[in-house]
Amino acid sequence: MDVERGYTFEKVCEITGGECIGHSGADGLVKHLLTDSRLLLAPRQTLFFAIKTAKNDGHLFIKPLYEKGVRFFVVEKAFEGQIKKSFPEAGFILVSHPLEALQKLTEFHRSAFSFPVAGITGSNGKTIIKEWLFQLLAEDFFIVRNPKSYNSQIGVPLSVWQMGPEHQLGIFEAGISLPGEMEKLREIIDPDIGIFSNIGPAHDEGFTSREQKIREKLKLFDKCKTLVYCMDHKEIHREVKQWSTSHPEVGLFCWGQNQKANLQVLNLEKTREGTTANVLFHKQAFQINIPFSDEASVENALHCLAFSLLIGINPERVNQKMKQLQPVAMRLEMKEGVNGCTVINDSYNSDLSSLAIALDFMSSQSAGRPTTLILSDIFQTGLSEDILYREVASLVKSKKVNRLIGIGPGISAQASQFNEKAKFFPSTEAFLKSPDLTSFAREIILLKGSRFFEFEKISDILQQKDHQTVLEINLDALVHNFNVFRSLLKPNVKTMGVVKAFSYGSGSVEIATMLQYHHVDYLAVAYADEGKALRKGGVHLPIVVMNPEIRTYETLLEYNLEPEVYGMNLLRKLAQAMDSFPGINENSPLNIHLKLDTGMHRLGFLPAQLDELVAFIKKTPVLCVASVFSHFAASDDPSHDEFSLGQISLFKELCEKLEKELGYTFVRHMCNSAAISRFPQAHFDMVRAGIGLYGESHDEEIKGLLQPVSTFRSVVSQVKTVSKGETIGYNRSAKARENMEIAIVPVGYADGLNRRLGNGRGHLLVKDRKVPIVGNISMDMCAVDVTGMKIKEGDEVIIFGSKLPPSEIASQLGTIPYEVFTSVSQRVKRIYYQG
Numbered sequence: 151m152d153v154e155r156g157y158t159f160e161k162v163c164e165i166t167g168g169e170c171i172g173h174s175g176a177d178g179l180v181k182h183l184l185t186d187s188r189l190l191l192a193p194r195q196t197l198f199f200a201i202k203t204a205k206n207d208g209h210l211f212i213k214p215l216y217e218k219g220v221r222f223f224v225v226e227k228a229f230e231g232q233i234k235k236s237f238p239e240a241g242f243i244l245v246s247h248p249l250e251a252l253q254k255l256t257e258f259h260r261s262a263f264s265f266p267v268a269g270i271t272g273s274n275g276k277t278i279i280k281e282w283l284f285q286l287l288a289e290d291f292f293i294v295r296n297p298k299s300y301n302s303q304i305g306v307p308l309s310v311w312q313m314g315p316e317h318q319l320g321i322f323e324a325g326i327s328l329p330g331e332m333e334k335l336r337e338i339i340d341p342d343i344g345i346f347s348n349i350g351p352a353h354d355e356g357f358t359s360r361e362q363k364i365r366e367k368l369k370l371f372d373k374c375k376t377l378v379y380c381m382d383h384k385e386i387h388r389e390v391k392q393w394s395t396s397h398p399e400v401g402l403f404c405w406g407q408n409q410k411a412n413l414q415v416l417n418l419e420k421t422r423e424g425t426t427a428n429v430l431f432h433k434q435a436f437q438i439n440i441p442f443s444d445e446a447s448v449e450n451a452l453h454c455l456a457f458s459l460l461i462g463i464n465p466e467r468v469n470q471k472m473k474q475l476q477p478v479a480m481r482l483e484m485k486e487g488v489n490g491c492t493v494i495n496d497s498y499n500s501d502l503s504s505l506a507i508a509l510d511f512m513s514s515q516s517a518g519r520p521t522t523l524i525l526s527d528i529f530q531t532g533l534s535e536d537i538l539y540r541e542v543a544s545l546v547k548s549k550k551v552n553r554l555i556g557i558g559p560g561i562s563a564q565a566s567q568f569n570e571k572a573k574f575f576p577s578t579e580a581f582l583k584s585p586d587l588t589s590f591a592r593e594i595i596l597l598k599g600s601r602f603f604e605f606e607k608i609s610d611i612l613q614q615k616d617h618q619t620v621l622e623i624n625l626d627a628l629v630h631n632f633n634v635f636r637s638l639l640k641p642n643v644k645t646m647g648v649v650k651a652f653s654y655g656s657g658s659v660e661i662a663t664m665l666q667y668h669h670v671d672y673l674a675v676a677y678a679d680e681g682k683a684l685r686k687g688g689v690h691l692p693i694v695v696m697n698p699e700i701r702t703y704e705t706l707l708e709y710n711l712e713p714e715v716y717g718m719n720l721l722r723k724l725a726q727a728m729d730s731f732p733g734i735n736e737n738s739p740l741n742i743h744l745k746l747d748t749g750m751h752r753l754g755f756l757p758a759q760l761d762e763l764v765a766f767i768k769k770t771p772v773l774c775v776a777s778v779f780s781h782f783a784a785s786d787d788p789s790h791d792e793f794s795l796g797q798i799s800l801f802k803e804l805c806e807k808l809e810k811e812l813g814y815t816f817v818r819h820m821c822n823s824a825a826i827s828r829f830p831q832a833h834f835d836m837v838r839a840g841i842g843l844y845g846e847s848h849d850e851e852i853k854g855l856l857q858p859v860s861t862f863r864s865v866v867s868q869v870k871t872v873s874k875g876e877t878i879g880y881n882r883s884a885k886a887r888e889n890m891e892i893a894i895v896p897v898g899y900a901d902g903l904n905r906r907l908g909n910g911r912g913h914l915l916v917k918d919r920k921v922p923i924v925g926n927i928s929m930d931m932c933a934v935d936v937t938g939m940k941i942k943e944g945d946e947v948i949i950f951g952s953k954l955p956p957s958e959i960a961s962q963l964g965t966i967p968y969e970v971f972t973s974v975s976q977r978v979k980r981i982y983y984q985g
Contacts, residue, residue: 230244253334582608622862777817783797901977
C-alpha cells in the first residue's frame with residue numbers, strides 16, 4: 151500500500167457502526183489516526199478520536215484541531231448539539247464510545263492482511279523481545295511493530311494501523327492492568343504466534359491472584375496457531391497446560407531446562423563477552439552466544455531464539471545475528487550539550503513512527519529555542535525512498551524543525567524534498583570532519599539514527615561529559631502526576647504549576663516547558679531571577695513571583711512577570727515604582743496577585759487590612775488584581791480539618807468583599823497539592839500543584855496513583871576490604887568489628903547527601919538491597935557496607951528513587967521530602983527522559 155492508502159470517511163463510519171453527520175469530506179482519505187492533539191502531523195488526512203479518560207476529555211481539543219485544519223472526528227453522541235453551528239466544514243461520526251470505535255476500525259484494518267503476526271505479552275521484557283526480534287529478523291522480513299511501548303488499549307490500535315501490504319511480519323506487544331482488557335487487544339492483533347515472556351508483580355493490584363493474571367494474559371493467544379513460552383516458569387507452565395486443554399488447536403513450543411522442552415537449554419556459561427547457551431533442538435546440539443550476562447537479558451534472548459527457530463531460521467544464522475544484539479534504549483534521554491545546547495539522544499530505532507514521537511518530544515522542550523534534527527537513512531520501511539522521504543519532509547515541516555542535517559546516501563539522494571537550508575553528508579565520518587560539527591550553539595538537537603550509522607560518535611562530541619552521579623527526571627511521570635491532579639478538577643478550574651527552588655531540584659526550564667506543553671495555566675516561582683530564567687528558556691505562560699523584591703522591579707517588568715503582593719508597604723512601593731515605567735498605565739496595568747492571611751500567619755493581608763487595601767487599589771489604576779489567594783496551614787493533617795474549613799470559609803468571605811468593592815472579578819485559588827484531593831470545595835478558580843507533581847503526597851490514596859519523578863543515582867568507584875579493627879573515613883568515626891567490604895560512592899554532602907545520614911543512620915540502595923552508610927559522609931563521597939554482596943566497580947547505586955523514596959530519607963532526618971528534593975546540588979547533572 152503506497153502513501154495514498156487510507157479509508158474514505160464513509161467507510162470508516164460503516165466500519166465503526168457510527169452515525170455520520172456534517173460535511174463528510176467524501177473526496178478525502180483517512181490516513182492518520184489521532185488520539186493526542188499534540189501529535190498532529192497531516193490535518194487534512196487525520197481522523198481524531200475524542201476519547202474520554204479519567205484524566206482528560208478529548209472533546210476539549212476538537213475546536214483547536216478544527217482550527218488547525220482537521221476535518222474528520224469521532225465523538226460521543228452527546229456532542230452532537232455542538233457540531234453544525236461550530237464546525238460547518240467537518241465530518242463527525244457519532245458513537246457511544248470513541249475508544250471502542252478506534253478498536254473496531256483497527257480490527258477491521260488488521261483483517262485485510264494475511265502475513266504472520268506475533269503477539270507478545272507478560273509482565274516484563276515485552277518491548278525488549280519485540281525489538282530484539284526486529285534486530286534479528288529485519289534482514290529477512292519487512293517488519294511492522296509497536297513504536298516504543300505502545301501496548302495499551304490505545305497504543306495497540308495505533309500500532310496495528312501501521313500495517314500495510316509491503317510488510318511480511320508483524321510483531322506487537324500487548325499489556326493489560328485489569329481483567330477483561332486482553333480480549334479487545336486479541337481481536338485487534340489477532341496473532342498467529344504468541345510469546346508469553348514471564349510473570350511478575352507488575353499490576354498485581356488489578357487482579358485477585360497471580361493465577362488470574364496469567365489466565366487473563368493467555369487470552370491473547372486463544373486463536374493462535376502456536377504459543378512460545380518458558381516452561382521453567384512453573385506458574386506459567388501450570389496455567390498454560392490447563393489452558394491448552396480448552397485450546398487443543400494451539401500448538402505449544404516451550405523452551406527451558408526440562409528434557410521435554412522443544413528447545414532444551416542444556417547449560418548457560420558466563421563469558422567475558424556475555425553468555426554462551428548450549429541448547430538442543432530437533433536432537434541437534436549447538437551453541438548460541440548472547441552478548442549479555444544478566445538473567446533478564448538472557449531469558450529475553452532465549453525467547454527470541456525459540457521464536458526464530460520456530461519460524462524456520464537456521465541456527466547458524468540466528469547465532470550470527472544474536473552476537474550483534476544491541477541494548478534497547480527504552481527512553482529518549484535529554485542531556486546538557488556543548489555551547490548551551492540541549493541534546494536529545496534517541497538511537498532506540500529509526501522509523502517514521504518513532505521519528506514522529508521524538509520530534510514531538512523535541513517540540514515540547516524547545517520553548518522557542520532553535521531546533522535541529524540530525525537524521526540518518528531510515529531502513530526497512532517497505533516504502534520507496536521517494537515516498538519515504540516525502541513523508542519525512544512533511545513531518546519535519548509540520549514540527550517546524552529549524553535545521554536538518556541528513557546523514558547517509560539514501561536521505562542525501564532525496565535532498566530536493568527538503569528545505570534548501572538542509573545539509574547532507576554521505577556518512578557519519580564525513581559529518582564528523584565537517585565544520586558544521588562546531589556550529590551548534592544555544593539550540594536543542596535531536597539525534598535520530600539507525601545503529602549502522604554509529605551516532606554515539608556524534609553524541610560523544612555534542613554532549614557534555616557524563617558524570618557518575620546524576621539526577622534523572624522522568625518527564626512522563628511528571629505529566630502523569632499532573633494529569634492525576636487535573637483529573638480531580640472540574641473542567642473550568644485552572645492549574646498553576648509551582649516550579650520554585652529549581653522545580654524542587656528537578657530543573658526549572660525543563661519542567662516548566664513540559665508543563666507549558668501540557669497546558670498548565672500559570673507557573674509560580676519564588677524570585678524574579680527564576681522567572682527571568684524561564685523567560686530566557688522560552689516559557690511564555692503567565693509567571694507569578696511569590697517573593698518579589700524592591701530591587702527586582704525592573705526584572706519583573708522587563709520579563710513580564712507578575713508579583714505576589716502580601717502587605718501594604720510592598721503595595722505602596724510597587725505602585726510608586728510604576729511611575730518610572732511609561733509602559734505601565736491605566737490602559738495597560740500591571741497584574742498583581744494578592745495574598746490573604748486566613749490563619750497561617752506567615753505572609754498576607756489580614757482581614758482587618760482589607761478596607762485599606764481596597765481603597766489603595768481603587769485609587770491606583772496602574773495595578774490590576776489578577777488573582778487573590780491564600781495558604782492552608784495544615785491541609786495534609788486531618789486533625790486540623792476544622793481549622794482548614796474555617797480558613798476556606800474566611801477566604802470565601804474576604805474574596806466576596808474584595809470583588810464587590812473592586813467592581814471586577816479575579817481568579818481565586820487556595821489549594822496546594824495536599825488540599826486538591828482533600829478539599830474539593832476549595833478548588834475555586836485555580837489550584838496550585840507543587841510537591842505532588844514530583845510524586846509525593848500525604849494522602850495514601852493519591853500517593854498510590856502518583857509516580858516518582860526523580861532518581862538520584864551514582865556508581866561504585868572502588869571496592870576494598872577493611873580488616874577487623876581498622877577505621878573508616880574522617881575522624882575515624884567507623885570501626886570494623888569484623889573483616890568487611892566497603893564500596894566507595896562518589897556522592898557527598900556537596901551533592902545533597904545529608905551529612906547526618908552517616909554512621910549507619912542512612913542507607914543507599916545497591917543491587918536492590920539497602921546498605922548502611924559507613925562513617926562520616928565526606929564532601930564528595932561516602933562509603934557503604936557491601937560485605938558478602940560481590941559488588942564490583944561500576945555497579946549502580948541509588949541515593950533515592952522509587953525503591954528508596956525521599957519520604958523515607960526525610961523520616962530518617964526528621965524533615966520533609968521538600969528538603970530532600972531541594973538539597974540536590976546544582977553541580978549534580980540532570981538527565982531528562984521520556985518513555
